[in-house]
Amino acid sequence: MEQILEMVNIVKTFPGVVANNKVSFEVRKREIHALVGENGAGKTTLMNILYGLYKPDGGDIIIAGEKTSIDSPIVAIEKGIGLVAQHFMLIEPLTVAENIILGLETRKNKIFTDMRKANQKVKELSELYGLEVDPTARIMDISVGVQQRVEILKILYREAQILILDEPTAVLTPQETKELYKVLFSLKEMGKSVVFITHKLNEVMDISDRVTVLRGGKAIGTVNTSETDATQLASMMVGREVLMRVKKEGKKLGEAVLELRKVSAVDSRKLPALKNVSLEIRAGEILGIAGVQGNGQTELVEVLTGLRKATSGEVMLKGDSIINKNSRSIRELRVAHIPEDRNKRGLILDYDVADNLILGPHYKPPFTYRGKRNLQNVWQNARNLIAEFDIRTPSYDTKAETLSGGNQQKIVVARELGGDISLLVVSQPTRGLDIGTIEFIHKRILELRDKGVAILLVSAELTEIMSLSDRIAVMYDGNIVGILQDEEAKEEQIGMMMTGISKVDALRGEESD
Amino acid sequence: MTNTRKGKCAKYFEVALYPVIATCLALLVGVIIMLVTGHNPVDAYLALFEGAFGSSVAIAETLSRSTPLFLTGLAVAFAFKCGLFNIGVEGQLHVGAMAAAVVGCYLTGLPAIAHIPLTLLAAAVVAGIWAGVPGYLKARFRTHEVINTIMMNHIAIALVSYLVVHVFRAPGVIPRTSTILPSAQLYRFIEFSRLNIGLFMAMIALYLIYYLLWKTNVGYEIRAVGHNDKAAECAGINVKRNIVMAMVISGMLGGLAGAERIMGLHLSFIQGFSPGYGFEGIAVALLGRNHPLGILFSAILFGALANGGFRMSMATAVPTDLATVIQAVVVFFVAAEQLAKLFIKRRKKGRLAE
Numbered sequence: 018m019e020q021i022l023e024m025v026n027i028v029k030t031f032p033g034v035v036a037n038n039k040v041s042f043e044v045r046k047r048e049i050h051a052l053v054g055e056n057g058a059g060k061t062t063l064m065n066i067l068y069g070l071y072k073p074d075g076g077d078i079i080i081a082g083e084k085t086s087i088d089s090p091i092v093a094i095e096k097g098i099g100l101v102a103q104h105f106m107l108i109e110p111l112t113v114a115e116n117i118i119l120g121l122e123t124r125k126n127k128i129f130t131d132m133r134k135a136n137q138k139v140k141e142l143s144e145l146y147g148l149e150v151d152p153t154a155r156i157m158d159i160s161v162g163v164q165q166r167v168e169i170l171k172i173l174y175r176e177a178q179i180l181i182l183d184e185p186t187a188v189l190t191p192q193e194t195k196e197l198y199k200v201l202f203s204l205k206e207m208g209k210s211v212v213f214i215t216h217k218l219n220e221v222m223d224i225s226d227r228v229t230v231l232r233g234g235k236a237i238g239t240v241n242t243s244e245t246d247a248t249q250l251a252s253m254m255v256g257r258e259v260l261m262r263v264k265k266e267g268k269k270l271g272e273a274v275l276e277l278r279k280v281s282a283v284d285s286r287k288l289p290a291l292k293n294v295s296l297e298i299r300a301g302e303i304l305g306i307a308g309v310q311g312n313g314q315t316e317l318v319e320v321l322t323g324l325r326k327a328t329s330g331e332v333m334l335k336g337d338s339i340i341n342k343n344s345r346s347i348r349e350l351r352v353a354h355i356p357e358d359r360n361k362r363g364l365i366l367d368y369d370v371a372d373n374l375i376l377g378p379h380y381k382p383p384f385t386y387r388g389k390r391n392l393q394n395v396w397q398n399a400r401n402l403i404a405e406f407d408i409r410t411p412s413y414d415t416k417a418e419t420l421s422g423g424n425q426q427k428i429v430v431a432r433e434l435g436g437d438i439s440l441l442v443v444s445q446p447t448r449g450l451d452i453g454t455i456e457f458i459h460k461r462i463l464e465l466r467d468k469g470v471a472i473l474l475v476s477a478e479l480t481e482i483m484s485l486s487d488r489i490a491v492m493y494d495g496n497i498v499g500i501l502q503d504e505e506a507k508e509e510q511i512g513m514m515m516t517g518i519s520k521v522d523a524l525r526g527e528e529s530d
Numbered sequence: 531m532t533n534t535r536k537g538k539c540a541k542y543f544e545v546a547l548y549p550v551i552a553t554c555l556a557l558l559v560g561v562i563i564m565l566v567t568g569h570n571p572v573d574a575y576l577a578l579f580e581g582a583f584g585s586s587v588a589i590a591e592t593l594s595r596s597t598p599l600f601l602t603g604l605a606v607a608f609a610f611k612c613g614l615f616n617i618g619v620e621g622q623l624h625v626g627a628m629a630a631a632v633v634g635c636y637l638t639g640l641p642a643i644a645h646i647p648l649t650l651l652a653a654a655v656v657a658g659i660w661a662g663v664p665g666y667l668k669a670r671f672r673t674h675e676v677i678n679t680i681m682m683n684h685i686a687i688a689l690v691s692y693l694v695v696h697v698f699r700a701p702g703v704i705p706r707t708s709t710i711l712p713s714a715q716l717y718r719f720i721e722f723s724r725l726n727i728g729l730f731m732a733m734i735a736l737y738l739i740y741y742l743l744w745k746t747n748v749g750y751e752i753r754a755v756g757h758n759d760k761a762a763e764c765a766g767i768n769v770k771r772n773i774v775m776a777m778v779i780s781g782m783l784g785g786l787a788g789a790e791r792i793m794g795l796h797l798s799f800i801q802g803f804s805p806g807y808g809f810e811g812i813a814v815a816l817l818g819r820n821h822p823l824g825i826l827f828s829a830i831l832f833g834a835l836a837n838g839g840f841r842m843s844m845a846t847a848v849p850t851d852l853a854t855v856i857q858a859v860v861v862f863f864v865a866a867e868q869l870a871k872l873f874i875k876r877r878k879k880g881r882l883a884e
Contacts, residue, residue, distance in 0.1 A: 324763060345766030354764065362764045367757040376754070376765040385747040 019046040021081060021210050022067075022098075022179055028075035029062055036062040038234040039076070044179060049201055049211045051221040051242070054231035055254055055451035060214050063231070064181050068100045069093040099172025100181045103188075105164050107156045114139040114152035117171045142170055147203045162193035169200065180204065181212045186220055187449060190309045191479060191512055198224050216254070216451055218247040219480065230254055255453050266467055268487050271300030272335075274440050274471035275321070280330030280340070282316050290316040292495040293330070298471040300439070303462070305486030306475040307511050313495040314475045315357065318444050321473065322354045323347040334440060348377055350440075353433040357444035357475070359422075363429040366418035370410050371399035373417050374432050406431035407457070423454040434461055441465060444475040459485060479508060493517040542823075549817050549824065552863035553831065560856045564848060574848045581841020582834035588841075590723035594795065596833030597725075598623070600732035601787035602811025603829050604739055605780045607820035611743055612776030613756035614668070618661060618679025619784040620808025621686030626657035626785025628690040630792045631799035632698065634710030645713040646793070650731070653789035654782040660686065661781020662774055669770035675777070683808075694801050705801040716794035726794030735783060740822040752776050784808060805836075813861045832857060 022044040029037040037059045044050050054060050065071045067078065069087040078085050080096050087093050090100075107116050118135045125131040139152040148166045156164060165185060172180060182201075186194045201211050201224060213225060221228055222242060229239040230253040237253050275298040284290035291313045298304045306314055319325035321332065323344035332340040339347050348354075356362035364373050375384045375395055383394040399413035408427045410420055417425060430446065443462065447455040462485060466472055476482050482489055483506060490500045491514040498514045513522075557575070564571040582592045602619045609616035616622075630653040637645065664678035691705075700708040716726040743749035754762040755772045763769050787807060796803055814832055818824030839853030 322764070323766075343766070343768070344764065345768070348766045356764055361758075362760050365754050365758045365761050368754070372750070376761070379750055379765070380747050385750075388746050388748065390745055390747055390750060 020044070021046045023079040024063070024067065024076065025079065026076040027063060027066060027073050027078075029059075029066060029071060029073050035234050037066070037073070040231065040234070040236045042229055042236060043239075044210045044212060045227075046178075046210055047205055047208055048226040049205055049213055049224055051213045051215060051225035051228045052231065053214075053216055053218070053221055053228060053250065053254060055216060055453060058231040058254070059234040060231055061183065062234075064100065064183065064212070064214060067093065068098060068181065094172075094175050094177070097176065097178035098181065099175060099177030099179070101165065101168045101172065101183065101185060103183045105168055107164060107167060109157040110155060112153050112155055113150050113159070113167050113170075116156060116167055117142075117152075117174050121175070139170065139174070142173060146170075146173060146200065146207065148173075148200055160193075161188045162190070162196065165189070165193075165197065166200070177209070179210045179212065181214070183214045184216075184449075185213070186215065186217065190477070191515070192309075194220075218250050218452075221250060222247055232256055251452055254451075265463060265485075268466075269301050269469070271469055273297050273299050274335055275473070276331075276333040277321075278331040278333075280317075280320060280327050280332060282320050282325055282327045284316055290495050291320065291327070294495070294497055296490055296497060296500070298440070298473055300469045300471050301466055302487045303466050303472040303474055303485050305482035305489045306473065306492055307479060307482045307489055307515060308492035309515050310477055312492045312515075314444070314492055316495075317492070318354075318357070318442055318473075318475055321347075321442050322352065351436075351438045352440045352442065353436065353438040355429055355433050355441070355443040355446050357448075359426050359429050364417050364425055367416060369414045369416055370403070370408065370420070370428060371395050371413040373428050374399050374402050374413075374435075376432060378436065402431040402435050405435070406461075423450045426450055426458070427454065430458055430461065434465060438465070438470055441470055441472045443472065445477060446474075447476075447478070447481060455481075479511060483508065483511075491515055545819055545821075546824070548867055549819065549828065549864060552817070552867070553860050555863050556856050556859035559859045560852060563852065563855065569846060569848045574842050574846045574852070577845035577848075578835070578838035578842040578853070580838070580845075582838030584841075587720065587722050588837070590720040590725040592830070592834045592837040593729055594723060594725040594833075595837045596829045597729050597732050597790055597794075598787040598807040599810055599814050599829035599832050600736060600825060601783050601790070602807050603814030603818055603825040604735060604811075604822065605783035605787070605808075606811045606815035607818065607822075607825060608739055608743070608783065609776055609780035610815065610820050611749075611756050612752045612772060613759065614665070614773065614776055614780070615676045616661065616679055616777065616780045616784075617676055617812065618664065618682045618686075618808075619780070619787075619811050620804065620806065621679070621683035622657040622661050622781040622784030623788035623791075623804060623808045624686045624690045625660045625788070626653035627788030627792045627803070628693055628799055629653045629656035629785070630714075630789035631707045631710060634714035634793060635698075635708050635798075637714075638711065640713055642713040642715075645711065646716065649710075649714045649793060650786060650789050653785040655785075657785020657788065658778040658782040661784065662778040665774040665777025668777070669773040690799070691801055694799055698799070700798065706796075707799040709798045710793060714793055715797060716790065718794070724795050726790070728790035728794040731786065731790065735786065736822040736826060739783075748775075784811075787811075810857075813857065817860060817864050831860075 020043055024040065024042040026039045026041055027037050028039055040059065040063055042063065052060050062071065066073045067087065069089045069092050078087060085096060087096065114132065114135045117139050122130045122135070136152040143150050148170055150163060150166050150170065156167065169180065185197060189197060204211060215221060225242045227239055227241055228245065228250060230237040230250060232254060277294055277296050279293040279295055280291055281289065281293055282291040294317060296304065306317065308314055316325055320327045323342050326341050330340065331338060334350055334352065339350065360366065365376065372395070375398060379385065384391060396413055402408070403410060403413060406427050408431060409424050417428060446458050446462065462472060474482065474485055487503050488500055489503070489506050489511065491498045491511055493515060494517060498517060498519055501511070561571040564574055581588060583589050602623060605619045606616055630649050633649045633652040637648065640648065660682065664675045664682060667673045667678055668675045694707060695705045698707040700706055716728045718724060718726045743753060751762065751767045752772050754767055755769050759769045791803060792799055810832055814825055814828045817828035835853045835857055839850040842848050842853065843850045
């Protein structure tokens with residue numbers, strides 16, 4: 018098969034790290050090539066070199082048989098390379114078409130942008146590749162999945178032959194992911210090549226033709242997807258055997274720890290976000306909340322942790338009402354909270370690791386005595402937790418913002434799980450983390466369950482929900498559509514319930530298939 | 531971890547480097563301006579230095595000019611640590627000064643040991659409440675403190691003008707209150723200078739605020755709110771209370787600055803006594819990187835420029851405005867720091883790429 022791109026022995030060093038150590042990588046015409054590896058394996062560096070954002074220290078880039086040097090993204094685009102970054106580069110108040118043609122506007126009378134022509138062109142392009150968009154819709158009014166389509170159209174408009182997608186599914190729902198797969202397949206049919214960066218192995222298995230695994234800046238190997246499986250890829254990525262699904266002991270249920278009765282709340286725009294939600298979690302049990310993001314999960318967690326007022330209903334923690342108490346008094350009742358967005362809610366990035374590790378109980382002994390901080394104890398606490406949770410940091414007085422995402426999350430996890438707790442509310446605990454860290458965090462959560470802690474787990478990753486939960490509640494539009502026992506839960510059924518179909522109907526739909 | 535101490539020194543050096551460069555660059559700009567306008571920069575700067583540090587009286591007067599700036603700079607920096615831009619220090623300084631004048635003048639029969647603290651307290655409390663209003667509005671209704679503190683400046687200055695002209699006016703041409711009682715006057719300890727024990731009060735304030743911010747739980751929470759209020763809230767910190775508290779403490783510092791001017795320098799409230807100490811405080815905090823130690827140095831620099839500027843204009847016919855221009859250019863360069871950082875980063879990146 019025809020090779021469209023070859024990167025040979027690429028070397029790139031940063032002060033103190035070799036990010037790419039003689040990495041070779043090739044892409045064929047008409048293929049979806051997955052590039053996998055843990056965080057820090059060098060995937061993004063390699064792709065930034067290809068896109069002209071970094072200059073390599075050594076090695077060659079050969080495009081369509083011709084040795085090329087790519088000094089800037091402009092050259093990369095000229096050579097037919099397009100990149101969809103993890104964070105979209107779209108201008109929110111502008112329309113889809115305006116974003117797509119930005120920089121390459123067609124002119125009317127040499128002065129005015131010919132928007133009608135632009136809309137027409139975008140429409141044709143979107144029909145050609147099966148990427149449905151409304152050219153006149155504003156970016157701020159469309160969903161993340163559609164925004165991603167706009168990004169893809171943007172690079173197709175620039176006639177890219179090689180499309181690089183950096184963790185494209187991280188922001189998508191399962192349904193949107195399926196849609197994306199379709200698009201990628203059709204792009205392949207049209208003769209394009211796709212480089213798909215990810216660390217989710219099920220995705221690799223679903224859509225790629227070949228896989229290249231990076232580890233510690235080196236290319237470990239390229240294999241045909243049909244000749245491998247997720248377990249083999251995982252051990253290639255991590256360099257050792259990995260438990261794909263953590264082992265779960267049989268559950269020993271205790272008393273009811275958390276009880277919600279008809280709890281309602283509104284979101285920040287004052288619209289109803291939680292509608293009469295009732296549920297119960299017992300000691301030693303993990304209740305998973307599945308659902309497409311934005312269906313009330315965030316508000317549910319915020320009501321439980323005292324960050325949002327409920328408009329009605331009752332929340333009982335071991336028989337005491339905690340509804341609308343503030344977050345400190347709820348924490349005082351041994352409730353731990355791992356928030357969904359570690360940068361926004363979980364960490365103070367300007368604080369050092371030690372100061373982040375006491376956030377929550379910082380105001381009381383042993384960290385504060387009569388208003389005065391005891392820094393010796395703060396540092397000792399940091400040393401202990403850094404060792405126990407294997408947080409990779411140069412020192413406890415390193416600013417949290419300089420650590421990698423995985424280690425930042427470990428700070429939050431260590432802080433919240435380190436103490437004596439009776440209820441854990443945990444939201445997206447492993448978003449954007451690599452396999453090794455995910456495995457570690459999952460084990461920790463299960464350890465707590467076995468110790469008799471009640472756990473509410475909210476996650477956008479269905480696989481995570483399914484592998485950890487004892488029961489799964491599916492949320493849609495502020496309601497609990499149904500609660501499934503672990504044994505009866507099937508992915509398709511949960512997927513259907515996530516669109517609002519009730520448990521009974523979802524079961525029936527499955528039978529008639 | 532054993533070389534934390536050394537690391538700390540290196541960190542201080544790194545932090546201080548840019549403000550020092552900015553100051554040098556600003557002095558250089560001053561040279562260019564003088565050359566262009568036909569003055570001798572060497573003579574002018576010698577006179578400036580002489581005027582600021584040339585004798586013990588000169589040094590004392592420089593420190594006297596710096597005294598309110600320690601406090602106003604600290605006021606701005608403290609609010610900033612909680613993520614708040616207190617542009618209203620000028621207004622807080624005015625209401626504090628008026629409170630000090632009234633208590634210093636009309637509260638009779640007390641010994642100095644009680645009268646001085648009470649007068650200072652009155653200034654701090656009134657200014658603290660004054661600053662607490664925009665703090666409360668921010669916490670309760672999320673109105674922006676920049677707008678509100680600016681508005682409160684106008685209200686404060688108009689209010690104290692009314693009071694000094696119509697209510698507490700002493701006989702004379704200039705609107706001023708009666709001289710405060712000797713028991714409320716701050717002791718001047720250098721002959722021929724108006725430098726007074728307010729300087730030590732300011733030094734104590736610098737240390738106390740340092741201690742509060744970095745050694746106590748109150749400071750930990752205030753800084754947490756300043757860096758990331760969402761995370762602070764999630765950790766059980768009462769964000770609203772901290773915002774109000776930070777504004778009140780900031781306002782109290784501004785009020786003390788005003789009280790020192792009245793009790794140690796003017797000895798009565800004179801209309802228009804402030805050349806903009808509150809606004810200078812913003813520049814002092816900026817140059818001092820919102821750190822008490824940095825504010826110590828930057829306030830002295832600003833005091834020296836203001837004080838030495840007089841001498842310079844008398845000795846060399848270079849107008850005092852030049853000192854003001856230099857102050858402005860220092861601020862400009864510090865504000866442009868981000869630009870410079872970007873430039874350095876680019877260069878580094880370019881070098882890496884080669």
